[in-house]
Amino acid sequence: MNVELLIPAKFGCPHDYALTPQDMQKLAKADVLIINGLGMEEFLGAPVKKANSSLKIIDSSSGIKDILNFSDIGKKEHSDEHHIAVNPHLFASPRMAALLAINIAGGLSGIDPPGAEIYSANAHAYAEKMNKLADNFSALGKRLKNNRIITQHGVFDYLARDTGLRVVAVVQQHAGQEPSAAEMLKIVKTIRNEDAKAIFTEPQYPKKIGLTIAKEAGIATEILDPVATGTENASLDYYETVMRRNLKILEKTLNE
Numbered sequence: 001m002n003v004e005l006l007i008p009a010k011f012g013c014p015h016d017y018a019l020t021p022q023d024m025q026k027l028a029k030a031d032v033l034i035i036n037g038l039g040m041e042e043f044l045g046a047p048v049k050k051a052n053s054s055l056k057i058i059d060s061s062s063g064i065k066d067i068l069n070f071s072d073i074g075k076k077e078h079s080d081e082h083h084i085a086v087n088p089h090l091f092a093s094p095r096m097a098a099l100l101a102i103n104i105a106g107g108l109s110g111i112d113p114p115g116a117e118i119y120s121a122n123a124h125a126y127a128e129k130m131n132k133l134a135d136n137f138s139a140l141g142k143r144l145k146n147n148r149i150i151t152q153h154g155v156f157d158y159l160a161r162d163t164g165l166r167v168v169a170v171v172q173q174h175a176g177q178e179p180s181a182a183e184m185l186k187i188v189k190t191i192r193n194e195d196a197k198a199i200f201t202e203p204q205y206p207k208k209i210g211l212t213i214a215k216e217a218g219i220a221t222e223i224l225d226p227v228a229t230g231t232e233n234a235s236l237d238y239y240e241t242v243m244r245r246n247l248k249i250l251e252k253t254l255n256e
């Protein structure tokens with residue numbers, strides 16, 4: 001089996017992604033496309049069918065329960081019915097990553113029945129590892145002095161749920177879109193009212209606005225990596241390694 005990334009490893013969340021001619025060539029050659037689902041891949045659709053009508057798509061989030069909606073913060077922007085309010089960022093949570101792995105194995109088994117046993121065994125071994133990691137996050141949550149945080153965009157809502165953190169505000173209500181001065185002031189006010197402890201920015205977006213807000217509110221700021229990006233040929237333990245680093249950063253920042 002030959003595995004390739006459709007979107008460059010350095011790209012990040014594909015919120016405003018558009019398929020390139022190179023992507024179309026990759027799709028034309030592929031047998032299977034694994035997607036996140038839940039509306040994350042809005043760029044897929046008719047062009048994909050045109051590029052490869054026999055392409056099989058595995059939706060790794062299909063059937064997963066307890067899906068979160070984007071928090072009530074910024075609800076107005078999501079209230080028109082064309083906008084999907086579900087939060088698709090399952091991948092930034094080890095608890096959800098366990099389910100994604102099992103879903104992917106199920107999809108592959110349907111397409112390639114002779115491999116079913118090995119897909120299932122590998123996925124269950126990985127899921128067990130992810131669930132143990134998620135247990136570490138929830139154990140940390142119980143030790144924290146202050147569990148109230150601000151994030152860059154909605155990417156950490158599932159990890160926050162794993163850990164028992166409360167996201168009281170987000171810097172970018174729409175991913176990639178910077179807040180206005182009035183919105184920034186509102187965030188500072190929320191930080192004070194909620195006695196929030198820290199702002200977590202992401203390596204995938206500029207951190208300047210987050211730093212400005214943190215300075216204004218007089219709270220800590222750190223970088224958490226949702227693993228929306230990675231190295232081109234990432235090692236198999238890359239996700240786990242980055243998540244363990246996040247665990248340490250959360251502990252250090254929120255327990256200070």
Ligand SMILES: [Zn+2]
Nearest residue numbers: 013089155175
């Ligand atoms: Zn995102």
